[in-house]
Amino acid sequence: MCETPQPEDLLTWYDRHARIMPWRVSPEDRKSGHRPDPYRVWLSEIMLQQTTVAAVRSYFLKFTELWPTVSDLARAEDDDVMAAWAGLGYYARARNLLKCARVVTERYNGIFPSDRAALQSLPGIGPYTSAAIASIAFDQPETVVDGNVERVMARVFAVEEPLPPAKARLTTLAESLTPKKRPGDYAQAVMDLGATICTPKRPACGICPWMTGCKARDLGIAADLPRKLAKAAKPTRKGVVYVARRSDGAWLLERRPDKGLLGGMLGWPGSDWSDAPTASAPISADWTTLDAEVRHTFTHFHLILTIQTAWVAVEENPSNGQYIPHRDFRPTDLPTVFRKVFDVASHVFLND
DNA sequence: CATCCGTGGCA
DNA sequence: TTGCCAAGGAT
Known part of the structure; x- marks a missing residue:
């Protein structure tokens, strides 16, 4: 009657439906012990901030071709990196990317720290990205909260409070579901769910691995959540x-x-x-x-x-x-x- | 904590 | 055509 969604059900779905991306290691490869390269996880997560997978793909391939390691990137000319980033938007990301690469290279000897707090002290890495790197690259049980996760949590728990005030509540709810087992796959699974099934408009509730226990679906208001405060008009x-x-x-x-x-x-x-x-x-x-x-x-x-x-x-x-x-x-x-x-x-x- | 910071796709 | 939307961070 009031079942809670099970992380295991989402992982089972992810094992079959994980999308292929250049920065991702497939669940099967991961079974044989492969971990994703922290440099590639970091680079992709910075590019993916407020940006779609489709827009990021070619930029990620270009960057990893030009600069295969974080030390290569640290040695790059500023103007070359800005030129390579041109068109992707939010250019402070590119400036912080270079700063971060240089700190990791010089202070951390080219090895990304695995600790979330240490990650978050680096330029351009905030709450979301530190959790993403810690969970995806190092399989630590940290909780990612991006726009997808906010939407999924708002629906699963039928949170009526609008964003952005609801952010803290949604974060707590997301943390309550994060499993100790396979937290990195779980993090990507929730975001994939939001990107492909629990979409902003017309969510595909009929094929959702979490359809059982989703309060918004029970109430018939999934498509109406999360609610959002009106934004100011653009001059x-x-x-x-x-x-x-x-x-x-x-x-x-x-x-x-x-x-x-x-x-x-x-x-x-x-x-x-x-x-x-x-x-x-x-x-x-x-x-x-x-x-x-x-x-x-x-x-x-x-x-x-x-x-x-x-x-x-x-x-x-x-x-x-x-x-x-x-x-x-x-x-x-x-x-x-x-x-x-x-x-x-x-x-x-x-x-x- | 509110504001600033891109872009392209799509209804 | 217009507005909304997407894997946020810095100040």
């Missing part, structure tokens, strides 16, 4: 960007400061982004306003960019920014909003 900001190309083919770009929006990334010089941006060109030239605008939405605001283009003479020196030779310029190194600008503006500079 719309405006801005101007300047796309300049020197007569020798070089592009005028600037490295953004480490802190703040798109921190550490390469971008086009331009105005501030606000309700009434104040623009001044980075170099004197015959600027032309492009017909098309670029629209882009960040986490907390919409942006509409006006684009100015110009060819400039070799003799002119810019007030800010740096010239990147054409052969060194890859649009894919830019964050998405600036890549959109390039896509719209590039036709002006075609005959090269």
Whole structure:
């Protein structure tokens, strides 16, 4: 009547349905003693923060190809790592990734600590990621609580309290279910359940390994949970960007400061982004306003960019920014909003 | 503790 | 087209 969901039932399901991912060791391989490489677990978990598996896959393969070990990554140039991360978003993750790799290499001799508290003291590793590494890489009985786990717990226990206030309660409930046996597989199993069956919309309760004992299903409110407080509406900001190309083919770009929006990334010089941006060109030239605008939405605001283009003479020196030779310029190194600008503006500079 | 920080897919 | 959503952390 009031059965509690059994972790064993979820593990049985996971043994048959675990999804294949480049950073994962299959349950069968694990039976023969294989543990996942902590470096790969860490790298994947950082990339997966607020990011889908589909988006992460190619980035993970690129990073492990370029930097097979944490020590390789620690030795990398900052700009190369930021360029490799371009397009994945939340660029503070990339900066902290490098910091963390260097701490692990220098202070821990290239060996990730297995202790959750030690992990959480490292840059970019918070409550979720420390539990994920400790459980998945080192099979310690730590409890991961991400968006999937919150949703699964809210439904299994029919928690009506909305997020984010319900976070602490959901964490306690999740901890109450974490088994001492195979905690790493269990952690991935709960998240897989949330990603494939206990989905935000139209959960597939009919094929759920935890259908028995799920209170929300009994009450017929699974799809309505977790409840969430309304979010603030996004304002719309405006801005101007300047796309300049020197007569020798070089592009005028600037490295953004480490802190703040798109921190550490390469971008086009331009105005501030606000309700009434104040623009001044980075170099004197015959600027032309492009017909098309670029629209882009960040986490907390919409942006509409006006684009100015110009060819400039070799003799002119810019007030800010740096010239990147054409052969060194890859649009894919830019964050998405600036890549959109390039896509719209590039036709002006075609005959090269 | 509230705010800041990307992106692409999808209803 | 718009808003919601996804394996969060730092400040």
